[in-house]
Amino acid sequence: MPIEYKRSLAGWVQRIQRPGNRWTAYQHDNLGNVIQTTMMARGKRLPMIKIVRY
Numbered sequence: 001m002p003i004e005y006k007r008s009l010a011g012w013v014q015r016i017q018r019p020g021n022r023w024t025a026y027q028h029d030n031l032g033n034v035i036q037t038t039m040m041a042r043g044k045r046l047p048m049i050k051i052v053r054y
Contacts (some may be wrong), residue, residue, distance in 0.1 A: 005021045006015040012032055027036040 001019045003019075004017040004019050005013055006017070008028070010032065012028050013026055014028075015023055017023045019025075019042070023040045025038045026034050027038075031036050
């Protein structure tokens with residue numbers, strides 16, 4: 001299975017699907033900045049980073 005990229009209508013990467021049912025999901029703010037990243041690895045959902053901008 002090749003790596004697949006799911007993008008929003010604005011062209012921002014929302015999810016990367018990798019072999020072995022592993023994925024990384026990205027949430028963006030209205031300006032397109034990544035504000036949260038979540039990763040699925042080894043059957044566990046792991047919040048990777050949450051970015052807060054002031």
